[in-house]
Amino acid sequence: MxxxxxxxxxxxxxxxxxxxxxxxxxxxxxxxxxxxxxxxxxxxxxxxxxxxxxxxxxxxxxxxxxxxxxxxxxxxxxxxxxxxxxxxxxxxxxxxxxxxxxxxxxxxxxxxxxxxxxxxxxxxxxxxxxxxxxxxxxxxxxxxxxxxxxxxxxxxxxxxxxxxxxxxxxxxxxxxxxxxxxxxxxxxxxxxxxxxxxxxxxxxxxxxxxFSADGVVIDITGVAMHPGYAKDRMENAIKIAGDIISRLPKELSPETTEGKAGFIHPVGVTGAMESAKLTFIIRDFTEEGLKAKEALLKGIADEVIALYPRSSLTFTVKEQYRxxxxxxxxxxxxxxxxxxxxxxxxxxxxxxxxxxxxxxxxxxxxxxxxxxxxxxxxxxxxxxxxxxxxxxxxxxxxxxxxxxxxxxxxxx
CATH class of the missing domain: 3.40.630.10 (Zn peptidases)
Structure with a gap:
């Protein structure tokens, strides 16, 4: 040996x-x-x-x-x-x-x-x-x-x-x-x-x-409908997910941060018309910063889902490390x-x-x-x-x- x-x-x-x-x-x-x-x-x-x-x-x-x-x-x-x-x-x-x-x-x-x-x-x-x-x-x-x-x-x-x-x-x-x-x-x-x-x-x-680290999962339930008869009825879960992602602040992404700055980072997107899932990792060096970013993401999700009255979502936070x-x-x-x-x-x-x-x-x-x-x-x-x-x-x-x-x- x-x-x-x-x-x-x-x-x-x-x-x-x-x-x-x-x-x-x-x-x-x-x-x-x-x-x-x-x-x-x-x-x-x-x-x-x-x-x-x-x-x-x-x-x-x-x-x-x-x-x-x-x-x-x-x-x-x-x-x-x-x-x-x-x-x-x-x-x-x-x-x-x-x-x-x-x-x-x-x-x-x-x-x-x-x-x-x-x-x-x-x-x-x-x-x-x-x-x-x-x-x-x-x-x-x-x-x-x-x-x-x-x-x-x-x-x-x-x-x-x-x-x-x-x-x-x-x-x-x-x-x-x-x-x-x-x-x-x-x-x-x-x-x-x-x-x-x-x-x-x-x-x-x-x-x-x-970093202190948490994971977030947003599960979205939309309203599926035949697209030929979807006017005023369909609420596409894929589009709801896309709307949430599009509203993420660019200044809070990994590609724009360094040093002690934390971020909100989407790491997974899956879905169809009736349901979709977004997974995120949230990172910050302080507990306060971590919770503030989670609250910001939750606010974005709530604002978006309010535009789709027959749809719903769940927002789940899982602690990863501190x-x-x-x-x-x-x-x-x-x-x-x-x-x-x-x-x-x-x-x-x-x-x-x-x-x-x-x-x-x-x-x-x-x-x-x-x-x-x-x-x-x-x-x-x-x-x-x-x-x-x-x-x-x-x-x-x-x-x-x-x-x-x-x-x-x-x-x-």
């Missing part, structure tokens, strides 16, 4: 683990367990005797403490699934050794090019070894780079008794890409006080804030210790907000405060996805320094 972070990444990304939002099962695809079984076997081979894959596809393991004082138990977490946005079947990773600048043309589909103008972080990668796809699939560095980094760090920690640490928990989840990554995690069994997801991007970036900063601010040591670890590996820590969510969002509110650490990956969810081997190695070093910081800062 090879043990470099690159070897691990190349071994993991060829396993198809895409999740499927249309499935109600957990995991949503059984193939996610294919990677889970590989990781279980590798963890057992490292000597972690409690390593196991549960019925939901989650993998758990423990690195025992090698100190006597009661250091808080910390967890490192990554997800095994890849995004449904682009195919993850038959991934053929490509290695560009000693990158010397310029655009990278992908060999499987020459029309796909990782252009420096669109990926300026390439300017920081001169001399690095870069892993890409062949252009026909996504790579899956989101989040198999994180898995490879956790596994490599675990092997290094176990091999070097001079790295003093408390108990360390390892958790690999399923279905994160479809918003269910923490649904079946057993925190009591995990037994950690604090956690870190390895699911970020550019090295040096610490993500301690996420801004983890609300929880993390109550436990400053979690981020402070990470900042120190980042400095120790020679990077400048940069605290960032995620215009999205991670398992850490859900886990934080479930009782496991959990910021996000960089993996070195870029252009996630696309065939242009890439990651630097040297940046992954830096992430491994960060994990190792972080467990040392927790041990050093715990009073004996």
């Amino acid at each position: 090879t043990d470099t972070v690159l070897d691990r990444l190349l071994r993991y990304v060829v396993i198809d683990t895409q999740s499927d939002a249309s499935s109600s099962a957990q995991p949503s695809t059984e193939k996610q367990k294919d990677l889970g079984r590989v990781l279980e076997k590798e963890l057992l081979a490292l000597g972690l005797t409690d390593a196991h894959l549960d019925e939901h596809g989650n993998v758990y393991a423990t690195i025992p403490a090698n100190v006597d004082k009661p250091v808080p138990v910390i967890c490192f977490c990554s997800h095994m699934d890849t995004a449904p946005d682009f195919t993850g079947t038959n991934v053929r990773p490509q290695l560009v050794r000693n990158y010397q600048g310029g655009d990278i043309q992908l060999v499987g589909d020459p029309s796909r090019v990782i252009r420096v103008t669109e990926h300026p972080d390439l300017n920081d990668q001169i001399g690095h070894d870069i892993v890409t796809t062949d252009g026909t699939t996504l790579l899956g560095a989101d989040d198999k780079a994180g898995i490879a980094e956790i596994m490599t760090a675990a092997a290094a920690i176990l091999a070097d008794p001079s790295i003093r640490h408390g108990a360390i928990k390892i958790l690999f989840t399923t279905d994160e890409e479809i918003g269910r990554g923490a649904d079946k995690v057993d925190l009591k069994k995990l037994g950690a006080a604090f956690g870190y997801t390895m699911d970020g991007g550019r090295i040096g970036e610490i993500e301690d804030e996420t 801004n983890m900063k609300v929880v993390l601010d109550q436990y400053p040591d979690v981020v402070d210790n990470l900042v120190e670890a980042v400095r120790r590996v020679g990077l400048t820590p940069e605290r960032h907000s995620i215009r999205g969510g991670t398992d850490g969002s859900r886990l934080s509110f479930m009782g496991l405060p959990c910021p996000n650490i960089y993996t070195g990956g870029h252009a996630y969810h696309s065939p242009l996805e890439w990651v630097s081997v040297q940046d992954m190695e830096m992430s491994v070093k960060t994990i190792i320094e972080l467990v040392k910081v927790w041990e050093e800062r715990t009073a004996g």
Whole structure:
């Protein structure tokens, strides 16, 4: 069994683990367990005797403490699934050794090019070894780079008794890409006080804030009628749905917002004359902003349906996740210790907000405060996805320094 972070990444990304939002099962695809079984076997081979894959596809393991004082138990977490946005079947990773600048043309589909103008972080990668796809699939560095980094760090920690640490928990989840990554995690069994997801991007970036997120479903019931005799009788549910969408404020859409600005985003439209369904995701960094956007959407829907007196609609809001900063601010040591670890590996820590969510969002509110650490990956969810081997190695070093910081800062 090879043990470099690159070897691990190349071994993991060829396993198809895409999740499927249309499935109600957990995991949503059984193939996610294919990677889970590989990781279980590798963890057992490292000597972690409690390593196991549960019925939901989650993998758990423990690195025992090698100190006597009661250091808080910390967890490192990554997800095994890849995004449904682009195919993850038959991934053929490509290695560009000693990158010397310029655009990278992908060999499987020459029309796909990782252009420096669109990926300026390439300017920081001169001399690095870069892993890409062949252009026909996504790579899956989101989040198999994180898995490879956790596994490599675990092997290094176990091999070097001079790295003093408390108990360390390892958790690999399923279905994160479809918003269910923490649904079946057993925190009591995990037994950690604090956690870190390895699911970020550019090295040096610490993500301690996420969107708060809700989903909205608008079900519309119209009045179907033969179009030849429809005058003053038909109320077409498709047109009602279209009217609602057309009234959405353009300044509150993903394509016009950035930074801390939230949005209202339609993600699905289905229907016929008699009924239609609209699905939305609502995002904001504050609870107040989230509720204001939902109220605005509800107002638009009510205004439109009032124009169709024989039709009706229902407006259903489902909570998805909340801004983890609300929880993390109550436990400053979690981020402070990470900042120190980042400095120790020679990077400048940069605290960032995620215009999205991670398992850490859900886990934080479930009782496991959990910021996000960089993996070195870029252009996630696309065939242009890439990651630097040297940046992954830096992430491994960060994990190792972080467990040392927790041990050093715990009073004996």
